[in-house]
Amino acid sequence: MPESDVLVIGSGLAGLTFSIKFAERFPDKNVTIITKADESESNTKYAQGGIAVVLDELSDSFQQHINDTIKAGSGLGDPNVIETVVKEGPDRLKEIISWGAQFDETPEGDFDLGLEGGHSANRIVHHKDITGFEMESTLLSKIKSLPNLTLLSHHFAIDLITEHQVTQRIRKYEEGKKLNCYGAYVLNQKTDSIETFKAKFTVMASGGIGQVYRTTTNPLIATGDGIAMAYRAKAKLRDMEFVQFHPTALYKQGENPSFLISEAVRGFGAQLKNRSGERFMFKYDERGELASRDIVAKAIDREMKRLGDECVFLDCTHLDNDKFKEHFPNILNKCIDIGIDPFKEYIPVAPAAHYVCGGINVDLKGRTNINNLYACGECSRTGLHGANRLASNSLLEAIVYAHRCFEDITEKVDSVKINEDLPAWNADLTVPPEELVLITCSMNELKTLMSDYVGIVRSEERLKRALRRLKVMYEETNALYKQLIISTQLCELRNMIDVCYTIVKSSEKRTINVGGYYNIDLEESLQD
Incomplete structure (x- = not known):
């Protein structure tokens, strides 16, 4: 069973930034990154715009950036989080630059700061229109020089390991004692074997959920795996109704x-x-x-x-x-x-579909409600975005929260021990799939359902219909999951259904239209 001081799930900007910091700070400890596709495939890779950061205080200010973020999020963002991220942004950017990332400059040698929707000043640091690709390439190059950092591509995380797997006394933990995370079960896609990855700490940096919709800017890997895993492990989610659709x-x-x-x-x-x-x-x-x-x-x-x-x-x-x-x-x-x-x-x-503003709820240090489980990047809900993300705040959030996770884990890493007594994955009584078309059809149906019923415009009836069909799809997929040998496609479908369920349930609880959430029935009720 592989063992690590820290297991990082995801190889985007947040996961790579955290991993580099930890590996450099602790040369005697190890960090393992797992990613389900090639190491470079992530939402970060496709980020075009850049990083919103205040660098020129003559034409801009921290307060202006804070105000723009609050306004874009319709006032639902956490003011303390917003101030923290905005003010820590310049230092985090300097670190990325010190690692080799290059950004466009003016002929005078200053950063060529761009302007984007919702911003009151030019503050977007960018590399042409491939900023994410430039940053990710820089970080992937840097990790090659760190011998205590291992990056495993084509490794698909199936489920987090908590007391649910370790003990039968689940009710005791649910009634008052926090659960602990001990690592994850991981499908090695190269060998089709399921391995138990033990870790002192697990950092979820698994990206977004865009593929639950028929039309999305997200890569094919963005199936909400980390959010779904955290949800099944009883981590708290928040603001899942706020799915941002990129206009263009x-x-x-x-x-x-x-x-x-x-x-x-x-x-x-x-x-x-x-x-x-x-x-x-x-x-x-x-x-x-x-x-x-x-x-x-x-x-x-x-x-x-x-x-x-x-x-x-x-x-x-x-x-x-x-x-x-x-x-x-x-x-x-x-x-x-x-x-x-x-x-x-x-x-x-x-x-x-472009970005989910909600996700795994974390505090200012990136901690979830499960001990030793952290989250950063798009899969997390930090409170920065409120009801709608301000353009180019996502890369900023990723590097700031990766650093904050790193700082907190640094203080605890020597006081936490690896749980050596974890059960291996039980694959008894499962059989190979005979009709993959069942999975493919369900996935296509799910995308259509979400696009038609839970898209930019929603209604009470659409949400009810979506929920009824999701319950049927959950039962069908759960039956396949118990019956068949685990595959990436089946796990992705399972995760997508869980994510869609949380989006619909969160939407049902929303009582007013705000930011990225729009329900025609709520608008009518407010007008009555």
Whole structure:
């Protein structure tokens, strides 16, 4: 059974940042990262915009960034968390730069700070339009120099190990004593064997949930695995109803994931228009295209439904061609590849599931309600985002909370022991699947259900229908899970159903429309 001082689940920005810090600080201890795909495949890799951080206090301030974050989140963010993340951001960015990450500069040698929706100042540090890729590549390169850090690709975490697996006295723990996390059961996809990974501490950094929707900017791996595992282990979740839809994903029917047209393009001056060429955003918000994401996404959704269209358009034809090429080479190449010249034609765009503002509830140190289980990155709910994430605050949150998890674990690492008495995975009486089509069909049905009933616009009836069908799908999938030999596809379906259930149940509890949550029945009841 593999043993580690720390087991990190996920190889995105949060997981890698934590792991590097821990491995450097404790050369005599070890950290293991597991990731279910290639080591570079994560939501971080696809982050285009950049990191929102206050660097120029002549034209910006911490308080302005704090106010923008609070406003974007409709006042539901935690003020203490917001202040902490904003003020610690510059130091965390400096660390990433010291590790080799490079960001765009002006001819004078200053950072070329970008502007995005919801921000009152230029504060987005970026590397062209592939900031996430630049950061992740830097971190993956750095871990190669750390002999006490092991990264295992194609290892799929199935379930966290707590007292649920270790003892039958579950009720005792549920009635007043906190559970403990001892590691995780992990499917080695190369050998099809299930291994017990023991650890003093487990850091969940597993990313987002976008693949539960039919259209998403998230990679295929974003199936909510970490959130689902934590949920089954009795970790507390919060704010799962706040799923952020990015307003401007490139519209190309059937493409999954959808290609993201960065917020920064609108910050650069691109305009949203309908098929008649009408610039419509100012009908919905005085900031026009620079309104926060929830407002822009809902406006586009309304415009599409009003006209019966499947997309709207992003007009870049009036922008400086040379500067556009310099700032957005990846976006330009993608458009050209599919036959669109953005300097002569409008880019078709539509909203796509992008980011979950809720997740595993953590405190300021990244701790969950389960002892020795931490969470950071998109799978966590820190309180930074409130009802809607401000653009480019996610990478900022990831590096700040990775550091905070590191600081807390540093204080405890010598006082916690590995539990040597963990049971091995029991695969008795399971058989190989004969019809994988059952899993594939259920997954497609789930995506359609969530997109139609639990998308940008919801209603009481849609939520009720979604919940009824989810219960049936849960029973069907649970029966397969007990019967069949474990596979990645089956585990992903199981996790996605759990995540969808939490989104629907959280939505049912929401009593007013706010931020990224919009229920037509609540709006009507408030108007009565």
